[in-house]
Amino acid sequence: MKAPLDQRCLDLLEEYEQYLLSSKSDQTVDAYLRILRQFIEWIGKCPSDNGIFLMEHLSREDLEVFLAKLQEKGYSSAHQHKVRAAISRFANWLIQEKQLLSQNPAHDVYVPPQAAFTPRELTDEQREVLRGLVERQQNMRGNAIFALGYWAGCRVCDVSWLQVEDCHVGPKTGWITVGAKSGKKRDIDLLEEVRKPLYEYLNSEERKKKDSSFVFLSQKSGHLTENGIHRWFASLKKKAAQEEWELIHDITFHELRQDFAYRARSAGWSLEEIAYYLGHVTKQGTPSIQATAKYTQLNREQIKEKLKQIEEKNKN
Structure with a gap:
């Protein structure tokens, strides 16, 4: 069950939304506000805050714990960076426009880098x-x-x-x-x-x-x-x-x-066909083979099968 936001908090978020709309697209504003609501509702559920989020109490520790929770749930580093950026922008607004904070709690908060991308083939x-x-x-x-x-x-x-x-x-x-x-x-x-x-x-x-x-x-x-x-x-x-x-x-x-992508490759699709279907295209509209190749990397078992084919041909 989500903790309710008090009226003061709702008023500030509404005012911040109008501030963002003056310089950001509706899509960006929607993304920022969803992140802020998720963050604020999470804080509101913490026992120490009695279900009410106070803007003046926004802290670096709150943000670091929240980001750690997101990482545990499997959210990417890219999303965590987006969360930190959204909260940092909001904190700057609270500092400059509302004088509710003295410093930005998102400053220098560390987000671990994304692990090297390894496409997954399911069993x-x-x-x-x-x-x-x-x-x-x-x-x-x-x-x-x-x-x-x-x-x-x-x-x-x-x-x-x-x-x-x-x-x-x-x-x-x-x-x-x-x-x-x-x-x-x-x-x-x-x-x-x-x-x-x-x-x-x-x-x-x-x-x-x-x-x-x-x-x-x-x-x-x-x-x-x-x-x-x-x-x-x-x-x-x-x-x-x-x-x-x-x-x-x-x-x-x-x-x-x-x-x-792996199943399509196994079914005989070319890399160009997979690239088109997945939307891996360059600015010129041509298939981006480099982007698609990482989705269809060969594994050890596949190489073993190829070696067996060579052995069978040699026997014949």
Whole structure:
């Protein structure tokens, strides 16, 4: 249960929102405020604060503990940097405009660097567990979200910002336009495993009665945010049995996209085809092979299979 924000805090956030809108896009303002609310609500749940956040008590220790909690939950260093930047900007405003702080608590707060990127290829058992969890939940929205990540390799932002007008799905065929947030739109055709759950969700009574340009909605912020998708995926994994949890507890939604690239490569797709489908393109619109290659790195087992093929040819 979230701790309520007191009226003084709400008034300050509203005033800060108007301040940001004078120089930032609506999208950036929305991201900053979501981070601030998450941070403030977390502090409000701490016993020492009695459920009320006082701006004057904003401290470096609060921020460091909050960032550590995010890291424990699997949030990337990039997201932690974004959180620190949002809170630092807010603290500067409290110092300069409201005189509620004497120093910025985010100053020199250390965020550990992101570990070297190693794309993940899931095992057949992990894939089976995840698909089974989705099937057991019997939730149309969840089915469609998972399918877009697992069967279409969509980014979290592609799913979060997907528009109804960009979904061209029918009973038999379907394609969507993704990449609206990044400004690099592309049209991708859908496998039956994606088309069917997306079509069923869009035509469900639950979705039809809601008037919104976004496909996936949220009562809190109008549409399902990227963080909301991460939270949904975390809640899905928590429904796993103990032996299933041990297999999939550390898998992230983004790793569904990485695994899609491996499966596409195994199915015979070229790097250029995978690059196009995943949206790895240069400013000139050509496939970015370098960006895609890291998603389809060879592993030791694959090399062993190639060596066996050489041995078999030599025997013949």
